[in-house]
Amino acid sequence: MVTATIAAAEALDGLSVADIAKLDFSRVVGLTNEPNMPSGGGETVRRVLQLAHPRPGRPVLEVGSNTGYTSIEMASWLDAPVTGLDYNPVSNAFATHKAQRTGIDNVTFVLGDGQGMPFEDNTFDLVFCSNVTSFMADHAKAIDEYYRVLAPLGVLAAVPIYYRSAPPEPLRSAVEEAIAAPLKVTDKDYWVDMFSREGVSLVEDEPYEYVRQSGERIAEYVETVTRQPHLELQPAEKVAALRERLAHFYELFDENLSYCGYSIMLFRPGHPNPEPVLHATRPARTTSL
């Protein structure tokens, strides 16, 4: 915890209350050690592992590992080395501490840019990316990188958030400011096209929608997130500013997500049995004669 606490404290030392009130979401997540999760939380991570069933001992990568939730969850289920990559050093320090505290020793957190990763070609059997590609300036370049480091017959698991209906423009621009990245109003097809390549099959596609949260639930969650030892050492007014910023983000995102959905999609390059089916099927509505 010491390294992570020092990293967060040093970052907070250089910030006034007014600066905190202008921080973007990812920076507040790093400073507060927010348990940043993919859409659907741990269930999504476990579903990806179930669907992709990476082979024992073969390396797994999460791009945009933030404070470590997904990489640690994957490592806790796998007998394989897991790497989390993020470009935020404070988030990485918290992620590393969390893994050590829970005794998970098959996960490593690496500092780097998802658009030019410090890994050899064909390294990972599973590359997981959830809500990270939309934060990068060049989506296509980032996805080329994911495929570059993916081993032959590996699986690229993407869990993108997309719009199911257009949000009001003021809401879209407020979210854009919150995430400090250009936010296009993209639908699911945009992401399917982005991740599709010659010779790549979309082997799984599970769509979900979001359920709206009450103001009380959001307030409770902010309290839980900010009740952490490293924040007890900080001036009360800075913690209050972080709390206010988180509440603002969660309320904004909750409204925005009511226009959104997400999908668990698995892409597989070089699938040996690409599978157009003649006699198409669908889930049965009844089984009686």
Ligand SMILES: C[S@@+](CC[C@H](N)C(=O)[O-])C[C@H]1O[C@@H](n2cnc3c(N)ncnc32)[C@H](O)[C@@H]1O
């Ligand atoms: C909203 S968080 C979500 C990530 C989370 N793992 C999830 O499951 O959705 C986005 C993360 O992506 C990281 N990130 C954004 N751009 C990046 C880049 N170019 N390279 C590496 N990480 C990046 C941010 O630092 C942040 O930790």
